[in-house]
Amino acid sequence: MTDDVAVLGAGMHPWGKWGRNFVEYGVAAARAALADAGLEWRDIGSIVGADTVRGGYPGYVAGATFAKALGWQGARVASVYAACASGAQAVNTARAQILSGLADVVLVVGADAAPKGFFRPAGGDRPDDPDWLRFRVLGATNPTYFGLYARRRMAVHGDTPEDFAQVKVKNSALGALNPNARYRKAVTADEVAASAVVADPLRLLDICATSDGGAALVLSGMDFARRHGVADPVRIRAVSTVTPRYPNTVLDLPDIATDSAAAVHPAAETFRQSIARAAYEEAGVAPEDLSFAEVYDLSTALELQWYEDLGLCGEGEAAKLLREGTTALGGRIPVNTSGGLASFGEAVPAQAIAQVCELTWQLRGAARDRQVAGARVGIAANQGLFGHGSAVVAVR
Numbered sequence: 001m002t003d004d005v006a007v008l009g010a011g012m013h014p015w016g017k018w019g020r021n022f023v024e025y026g027v028a029a030a031r032a033a034l035a036d037a038g039l040e041w042r043d044i045g046s047i048v049g050a051d052t053v054r055g056g057y058p059g060y061v062a063g064a065t066f067a068k069a070l071g072w073q074g075a076r077v078a079s080v081y082a083a084c085a086s087g088a089q090a091v092n093t094a095r096a097q098i099l100s101g102l103a104d105v106v107l108v109v110g111a112d113a114a115p116k117g118f119f120r121p122a123g124g125d126r127p128d129d130p131d132w133l134r135f136r137v138l139g140a141t142n143p144t145y146f147g148l149y150a151r152r153r154m155a156v157h158g159d160t161p162e163d164f165a166q167v168k169v170k171n172s173a174l175g176a177l178n179p180n181a182r183y184r185k186a187v188t189a190d191e192v193a194a195s196a197v198v199a200d201p202l203r204l205l206d207i208c209a210t211s212d213g214g215a216a217l218v219l220s221g222m223d224f225a226r227r228h229g230v231a232d233p234v235r236i237r238a239v240s241t242v243t244p245r246y247p248n249t250v251l252d253l254p255d256i257a258t259d260s261a262a263a264v265h266p267a268a269e270t271f272r273q274s275i276a277r278a279a280y281e282e283a284g285v286a287p288e289d290l291s292f293a294e295v296y297d298l299s300t301a302l303e304l305q306w307y308e309d310l311g312l313c314g315e316g317e318a319a320k321l322l323r324e325g326t327t328a329l330g331g332r333i334p335v336n337t338s339g340g341l342a343s344f345g346e347a348v349p350a351q352a353i354a355q356v357c358e359l360t361w362q363l364r365g366a367a368r369d370r371q372v373a374g375a376r377v378g379i380a381a382n383q384g385l386f387g388h389g390s391a392v393v394a395v396r
Contacts, residue, residue, distance in 0.1 A: 009037025009218035025214030026111030045103035046076035050110030050349035085384025087352025110349035111214030147199030150301035167300035175343020211345030238283035287311035296382030355380035
């Protein structure tokens with residue numbers, strides 16, 4: 001176990017399609033987080049930016065771009081890119097600086113202005129790039145992968161399209177209560193079923209959109225927090241950034257083939273299971289200690305998979321957990337109280353930071369109509385392309 005890091009401030013720019021530069025979203029989120037922390041930008045010793053990548057060029061570069069936009073003041077700077085795990089990697093970088101004594105207080109920022117439609121690779125030929133290959137060789141857009149994963153759950157565990165639709169129903173009801181969400185309208189199972197098929201069996205409302213948005217956190221050491229007058233802050237207790245183990249026998253983007261297990265026994269756990277286990281071990285908690293979870297619902301079927309990967313239930317039991325209302329607000333372990341990506345869409349570098357914002361507000365008891373009663377321990381989990389693990393455990 002490592003020392004805790006305090007979350008002094010959390011801020012967001014609402015998700016949507018605003019047609020502005022990503023820097024504006026990041027600066028708005030940063031200023032909101034600073035105001036929440038009761039600090040000025042000049043008080044910050046370091047800034048860590050989670051990069052967005054467009055056309056193969058990373059975010060202008062994000063850490064220094066945000067520092068310039070806020071006003072040069074000499075702070076240390078770092079920029080991190082790990083696709084959808086960028087935010088958690090940025091939090092981990094900030095935490096390392098704080099625990100090593102390089103900075104007392106660090107601002108973490110991520111923002112994006114995503115293109116409309118599905119994500120696609122940058123132009124040019126890159127046969128050594130697995131992300132390029134899965135688009136160009138297989139035609140495997142993100143929704144194709146989501147659909148294959150849904151089909152796998154149907155074949156292996158007996159999940160149904162009706163089960164997937166109930167994930168959207170649950171998350172949209174919570175997103176309707178979140179002022180930062182892009183989609184603030186509860187939908188019904190009939191509305192999900194009536195939406196267009198995108199990648200059978202998944203329909204349009206089963207799949208998250210691409211969005212603009214930003215999120216930011218102000219992190220500090222516990223001594224700084226106490227000097228600042230915050231005696232009992234939300235604390236980050238673990239950040240998991242593990243990689244997969246050979247042989248990887250479950251398809252995960254951007255891989256286009258599983259490793260051979262003919263001569264080597266598969267690892268005892270999948271990649272996503274190992275992300276959660278590492279976070280639990282570092283934090284000194286177990287799944288039964290969780291009050292709630294924020295997971296990476298790129299599609300409705302993938303949310304169900306996270307229930308099992310986080311140890312909230314046994315293998316193949318996720319749909320049952322959902323049907324029983326266990327993961328709804330008021331259930332034993334609410335999942336995606338923010339509304340999830342179903343309600344926000346993808347603003348890639350900001351996503352994992354936004355998850356920690358939700359952990360913070362829930363653990364403070366400040367989530368209003370979305371509040372989980374008595375929340376004490378929360379986990380945020382997702383993964384990034386190329387084997388970037390991403391999970392954060394926060395406590396109060």
